[in-house]
Amino acid sequence: xxxxxxxxxxxxxxxxxxxxxxxxxxxxxxxxxxxxxxxxxxxxxxxxxxxxxxxxxxxxxxxxxxxxxxxxxxxxxxxxxxxxxxxxxxxxxxxxxxxxxxxxxxxxxxxxxxxxxxxxxxxxxxxxxxxxxxxxxxxxxxxxxxxxxxxxxxxxxxxxxxxxxxxxxxxxxxxxxxxxxxxxxxxxxxxxxxxxxxxxxxxxxxxxxxxxxxxxxxxxxxxxxxxxxxxxxxxxxxxxxxxxxxxxxxxxxxxxxxxxxxxxxxxxxxxxxxxxxxxxxxxxxxxxxxxxxxxxxxxxxxxx
Numbered sequence: 001x002x003x004x005x006x007x008x009x010x011x012x013x014x015x016x017x018x019x020x021x022x023x024x025x026x027x028x029x030x031x032x033x034x035x036x037x038x039x040x041x042x043x044x045x046x047x048x049x050x051x052x053x054x055x056x057x058x059x060x061x062x063x064x065x066x067x068x069x070x071x072x073x074x075x076x077x078x079x080x081x082x083x084x085x086x087x088x089x090x091x092x093x094x095x096x097x098x099x100x101x102x103x104x105x106x107x108x109x110x111x112x113x114x115x116x117x118x119x120x121x122x123x124x125x126x127x128x129x130x131x132x133x134x135x136x137x138x139x140x141x142x143x144x145x146x147x148x149x150x151x152x153x154x155x156x157x158x159x160x161x162x163x164x165x166x167x168x169x170x171x172x173x174x175x176x177x178x179x180x181x182x183x184x185x186x187x188x189x190x191x192x193x194x195x196x197x198x199x200x201x202x203x204x205x206x207x208x209x210x211x212x213x214x215x216x217x218x219x220x221x222x223x224x225x226x227x228x229x230x231x232x233x234x235x236x237x238x239x240x241x242x243x244x245x246x247x248x249x250x251x252x253x254x255x256x257x258x259x260x261x262x263x264x265x266x267x268x269x270x271x272x273x274x275x276x277x278x279x280x281x282x283x284x285x286x287x288x289x290x291x292x293x294x295x296x297x298x299x300x301x302x303x304x
Contacts, residue, residue: 047276054078054273061268077269078277087274089248090255093165094234094278097251100169101233102226105176109225112177113184114210118196128185135178143242146171150243165249168240172233180225187221188214223289231282252278 048068053061055073065071081087116128150161161167191214199209215222240254250258256274260267 047279050272050276053268054276056269058267058269077273081270081273081277086247086255086259090250090252091278093250093255094252095281097165097168097172098230098233100166101172101176102229104169105173105180105229106222106226108173108177109180109184110215110222111210112181113188114206114214116181117185117188118193118209118214119206128182131178131185132182135175135182139175139236139238142174143239146174147242162243163245163249165244165251167243168233168236168251171239171243172236175236176229176232180229183225183228184218184221187218191217227285227289230285234278234282 052068052070054077055070055075057072057074057076060070060072112131116124116131147162150167154160154162161170195213195217196209199213200206204212235253236251237253240251244250244254247255247259252274256271256278260271260274
């Protein structure tokens with residue numbers, strides 16, 4: 001009887017305890033939504049302001065009105081920009097550079113990551129760490145030595161590497177290869193070793209193991225590295241500003257700034273329109289491949 005009384009007395013406390021846990025979770029969820037809303041508002045304000053400004057005429061931009069509202073929307077800024085041959089050249093150069101850099105980077109990164117993750121040799125771990133540490137060096141410190149190297153090549157061989165859009169295809173991999181290699185090392189390390197061991201026992205070479213087994217399995221990681229590589233090469237500003245000067249050789253980020261800003265005159269409408277159009281390709285890629293990107297980064301961060 002005493003035990004039953006104790007059990008009966010203790011029974012009502014359980015719903016209260018579970019109710020308190022549920023209440024705390026509800027409050028945590030509310031605070032999460034609150035801060036996520038603030039985060040979304042804070043980071044969506046710049047693109048919203050860009051869109052509002054791009055839809056305004058020059059007169060409305062100069063007028064003293066509410067900067068966050070369009071009273072007479074117009075597409076003239078977009079039309080004028082897309083009918084200019086210069087902007088199309090900038091867009092073409094950016095597309096060519098980004099595609100070339102992605103191809104070169106992935107060819108190097110996949111093979112290098114596979115070698116460092118699976119073909120264990122003396123110093124492979126230290127080399128893998130060194131590859132990632134190379135990425136941590138800011139490009140503001142690298143472009144001066146790179147410029148000196150190109151000057152040396154011109155003086156010794158007579159080959160002019162400066163002021164060509166294809167020169168960026170040689171320079172950008174110094175930024176993209178280390179990080180993409182690091183991502184792929186983590187993803188390859190997460191693949192069970194039994195797969196490559198079984199392939200080697202069946203007589204497959206290392207290259208066949210890579211192409212027939214690891215690349216299909218590691219496709220999310222490859223897509224994540226590809227998206228990162230494309231984003232870096234598409235949005236890079238410092239290197240094209242330092243290594244290209246002619247209008248026909250400029251890429252989109254530098255071309256918008258150098259052609260639409262003349263002295264102290266800022267063509268804000270076309271600048272915002274050009275920036276929005278330039279942000280469209282990465283945005284579309286992220287919208288369709290975001291799940292692969294997150295999966296690849298997660299595996300690269302937690303494995304290896």
